[in-house]
Amino acid sequence: MRRSRLAAIGLAAATFAATAVSLVLGASSATAALSRNWYAAAPYLMPQSNNPPDPVTVMNATGLKAFQLAFILAPNGGGCSPTWDGTDPITTDTTVAAAIARIRGAGGDISVSVGGYGGTKLGQTCGTVAATAAAYQQVVTKYQLKAIDFDLEEPEYENSAAIANELGAAKTLQASNPGLFVSVTMPGTAAGTGWFGTQLLDQAKAIGFTPDNFSIMPFDGGFNGGSSQVSALEAFHGLLMSHLGWDSATAYAHEGFSGMNGKSDAAEMFYTADFQTVYDYATGHGLGRFTFWSVNRDRACVGTTDNGVCSNVPQNDWDFTRFSVRFAGATPPQTTPPVTTTTSPGGGSCTAPEWDRTKVYVKDDVVAHHGHQWTAKWWTQGEEPGTTGEWGVWQDNGAC
Template sequence: MSTPALAPQRPRTRISWLRVLVVLVCTVAVSWGGYRTVSAAVTQLDEPDPAVFAAYVDVTAWPPYPFETPSGPEEANVVLSFVVADPERGCAPSWGGYYSLDEAASEIELDRRVSQLRLTGGQARVSFGGQLGTELGTACTDTEDLVDAYQEVIDRYELTSIDLDLEGATLQDVEGSERRAEAIRQIQEEAAAADESLAVWLTLPVAPTGLTAEGLAAVTTMLAAGVDVAGVNGMTMDFGVVTSESAPLSDVVVEASKALHGQVRAAFADAGQSLSENDAWAKVGITPMIGQSDVATEVFTVEDAEVVNQFAQDVAVGQVAMWSLNRDSTCTAPLPTVLTVVQTSCSGIDQGASRFAEVLSADLASRPAVPAPESAPSASPAVVPAPSTGPAGEVVDDPETSPFPIWDPLGTYPGGTKIVWQKQVYQARYWTSGVTPGAAGAGGDAPWTLVGPVLPGDTPAPLPTLPEGTYPAWDPEEPYTAGTRVLLDGVPYEAKWWSQGQEPGTPVQGGSPWVLIHPGA
């Protein structure tokens, strides 16, 4: 006998509070994740740009720093310093009061070197002012004259960014500050009308509490005049503190930078330009003085540089700089390694194998703060023409447009001699002969240093001369053998091989039998 079938019943649902809790947690998590995704897409959170590294170069210091041939990306963006008023011509720009712009082109090859830097992919800014000399805003008592003075420099070097280093007596000159602000506003407006731009950084002294009252006034004056201020660069140096391993200078630099950040944000807000915290940091620059500072008790070490670099990354400052590339090495004999007196060509501390530029720029952008213009080439010294080529594709040098004699493989060249080879200007580091410019000599050491390209408008430099009677005058009827020396119009030449009737200095097919004698050869 079987058990009779029962009518089916609805199964009873049993609630698991644990499962309910899991479902609720998952629902909240999914909802929060979706909210975060949508919120990020809608609000587009402000992501700061990486900081830019730019190192100052003292253009008038000796020995000259070869910024035109950067050793690495940390040297690709330089700030050339300083343009001040010419002490003899008042409202006229000069480099350090030593060179007019034309003199800088001829005596320190500045136009050519800037062009060479740009050929490597680097960029140059110019800094006006500095600790010494008279800033143009003070020297030029007429605003239009001041506009012309600034514009002359901007045009000459085709600048898209400048630095105004305002310190000392310059900050005390209220009228000069107002003229400077008005002039810069006009220059920026004219640039904008031409579909160009000019970024303007203000470099000012700071204390641990931030800008001085005069420095803050300089910022507010610029903003009140309508100047588009790219950023405020704090000179985080010369605080007058005593540094040690337990009290490193980097602590003071960070403290001063934080104070500067607050002042910048407040100053822009007062001018009607509200900045987020990130935006305000993007308008802050940090510039330490590497090694021994002007204060005997104050030293900025490589370890300090590491701390400042990490801080700059953490807050994404607009710019990290340093004073200066000229000083980024350990002092060598006859100077001692460690000094308490500032040197222009070394840091005054034992850096070992480290370089401040590499440490401060690590993981920062070395790109220019403002892209170079993409306009058509102009006739300014910064624009380099395409080299002429011969039948075999080789570059042909023209003595009529070469600023120095064309290199001759049989010539002898004392140290310091400048020549042209394949549309490039080279300078001999020491006495050399037979080594092609750009090639390594005996032992792998290159005797030639690249200065920069031949520029539009270049003309031959005056040839060296010697007193009449130093060598016999060249005679077209006289046969000459190799090694014979003669004078033609006071210019000395040496015979490379036998010749007769071939005038020295005159190009001929197959090469001249004469080579120019350079002073000291």
């Protein structure tokens, strides 16, 4: 998954405060595994950067029970020891462990994703299958994982030795940890996946490795909405049959979708309607996984258009996460948006409609906000009146 390399934006102290390792792992070890469909539906969450939301807030609002925490990498300076984002060794981690304990304490669980877009992957640095597997086993053991995701992307994706290490390690973990849910995620193209993806499938077959699913990421490749993603998934279904020798039903059951909500890195736009299109295809054909990048981005942009922390499309908070809940077989809680009445300091009422952060406004549109009336100077979405100064998009017309 592509992701902004933001410096970690501090998490609320009550949410992700460092906790004694013994306390954190004690809480983790008492948690039973969820049903496997939750791990198949777990959306990605960066727990240390990209302005992470409080996971329990997301769980309470949506009914979600599982997150895919990202990413485990090799150390930036080299070596074969697992770290978070290439900088924080898991051996000394308490911050992510505390987040995991918090999720599990609320009745949920996590999977951990290894690899991703950018950074140095353990398959590149560990040298052998056994060394790569031993490094990942540290992650499984420390966090007592019931699920793990191998997100195999550039530049590792194009390195046959590194991919052999990753797939061999995945097979080893699967055998050493009975019941471990293992997913493999790779880039998607209009043809399903590219040449390196088909080589990956061939390598998996050659070593006798069958994960719970192979998932493609149909974005950042000239895609245009949900219908183009469905077409790519159907093409990938054909590749699973031809390269792995599976029948149609087996291929669908081991196929997964890993999307990107909102504006992609390549400026493709994926709206909730597009997710609905892919969701209908996935559930109608019995696909084995439905996930997306990322929960950090599952909110409308307010005061920023940073693609790492918001979706850049009209939405309510966690609208895309609710698709994950439905795919897992649960019903998201129903919420009623609060009714806002704007009043002036003098007790009167504004007659213009209240500003809505999810709505697109154009020049001369008028809204009310915080007891003032505002006129848009040009196209805007998510920019809150009164926060952008005199040179911003909103002209303050005074109290109303």
